[in-house]
Amino acid sequence: MVDSSANSPRRMLSLSRERAFVSILDDEREGRFALSNKQGAKLLEVYGFVGSISTIVATGLFFLWAYLPEPWLHYLGITYYPSRYWALAIPTYVMVTILFIVLFYLGLNYMATVPSTSWNSLFDDHTRDASRILSARACTDEEHPIDPISDIPITEVNASLFG
Template sequence: MEDPYSVSSPRRILSLSRKRRATVSSLDADERTSGFGVSGEHGPKPSEVYGFVGSISTVVATVIFFVWAYLPDSWLHSIGIFYYPNKNWALAVPAYFMVTVVLALGFYIGLNFMSTPPPTSFNTVFDEFSRDPLSSVPSVDGDELPIESMSDIGINKVNELMFNDVN
């Protein structure tokens, strides 16, 4: 007796495909990828939760900042808020932050200028990855020449190609 799942005729292939179709879920492709169609199988990703909590807390902190900065002291006292920082900090903290960002960018650009070699240095032309072209010419038969090995173009060749008059 043969194995019921062995495939030896077209009729058996059709019967196996009918059995497989019966187990296909009724979810659309969109529902399977989004995870909303099935309850309990998929939950929110941690990055989504952190992003949601971060956006909500940013909005709340911004509203609290603007309420503290713009409402008069008498209104804050009427709602029961008596302890809060001086209103001068509403201008000082953003100003300190902006100056810090500008100084950090200036420091970063200056550090890059300091670590770059001067234009007259040979380190701008040659480094440890430079390859000199091979000087030996391989012997070939006929008109075909082999592909040259990969190498850097010398600065004299670049200057000749760029700055000499080609007429």
């Protein structure tokens, strides 16, 4: 007997903090699903919560360090901290690095793209010509009410778009 359980698509209303899961195996005599309870938060939920709270705290500390005058920091008992230069330098370095990554990625895409005058931009290994498919189909005596999927020739596309 295989015990496979999954989240029910229809959640049961419950006033408790427990999560109800419905087993795929049902009781054949009574026609009901077997319920099993699992308590506690999932590990990813805990990591997400801790990550969001620590991000908020780190951002608050960064802004306090960057904007409070030095006498106020000394009054709070904070005497050892990095130079204020880094309050501007670190965000600037991060933004410039992200900008260079985006530009580098765009440059790689432009280098990998074939020129617009190349026949490879119109045809590739997966191009399916309708005339070849229909001529191969004409050899067989089978009826096919729906034409197979094929590419539209560029001449027909230009004729319909540009007259």
